[in-house]
Amino acid sequence: MEITMTLNGRAVTDHIDADLLLIDFLRAHGCYSVKRGCETSGCGLCTVIMDGRPILSCSILAARAAGHSVQTLEGLQEEASEFVGFIADQGADQCGFCNPGFVMNTIALLRENPNPTDDEIREYLAGNLCRCSGYDGQLRGIRAYLDSRQG
């Protein structure tokens, strides 16, 4: 079947199998920031933003994304660059495998709630697992970014 979606602002058309997952479609189109992790919808590594909402690209058919707008980290580097340095400063990136998912969901969080409390950050990012850091580093990094905006 043929589908068309808007990927990082550009219309992309391709012929796909009906059971192709969005993550495989995205990686086939050069979006290597989208990582395959648990494949049980629980780790958040494959997070992308579809029509403004964070979703798990490992758990949705590419066919279902047809006609929608999908954003990956490749298309949001400028928005991400505002805060990723603060996370790196805390040593929270470690092995780096979970980072793209974390960053994508942090973008979604800050769009939805520009001034979250620590509890709101923890709750929003609960679906992003990190095997290295214990999460405090990410929290400190996001907090440092938010505090820096306060001037």
Add this chain to the structure above:
Amino acid sequence: MITIQNYVRAQSLEEAYRLNQNRRSRVLGGMLWLKMGNASVNTAIDLCDLGLDTIEETADQFVIGATATLRQMELHPGLNAYTGGAVAEAVRHIIGVQFRNMATVGGSVWGRFGFSDVLTVLLGMETYVELYHGGILPLEQFAAMKYDRDILVRVIIQKKPGRFVYQSMRNQRTDFPVIACAVSRIGEEYRAVIGARPGRALVIRDERGLLKEGITGERARAFADDAAWRTPTEGNLRGSAAYRTHLIRVLTERGLLALGGGYEWKSR
């Protein structure tokens, strides 16, 4: 692993129903649980073009379309005003925001999963399901039915005056619950709904009238003991049957005590 030969966005409920009569067809919900299984699907039927992705509130009911997401439930101001936040509490522990942006109310209710927080909290209210061919029937009746090839169209919650409390016990954040417990008073009727037993959620009513004079610590404990005694439990990797029975007693009592002092929604 799941394989799918054809993907169809149904353009009408009749088309979806007709396609679903083939036993190798599947209606897609959020696809999160479906993806975990092994299945060879001939036609995956997507309801996403049917305008069922809304939660509508009227003076006397909420109408939740089958493709509305758990995140929509979590954030719906009217639904959470009516339940005193019980609906948000029921779903906010489910994996993460991304998951709840995908998981649908229809998929959760249709699945009648034993671990379901959604089924548990909805059974605590005056809830009905609308099936394309089966019509409107109480959720409690639907929850006990076997799977068939009908289409779940909407979930309807009647806004009867009441109070609602939802609690769950998890071994770890974002995991399935070890036990889920919705406690409510709708009009004069008290009920405790016990989910993750780990079987399908079960409604326990105050058949002995233990709470008919109102909630006190002693009466709450008596009803909690009754609920624990009447609810069948089993063990699995998350907890033993005895542990679940203990949790039912604890959460039902706590829920009732919270209910006693909680917010009550009244119709205007």
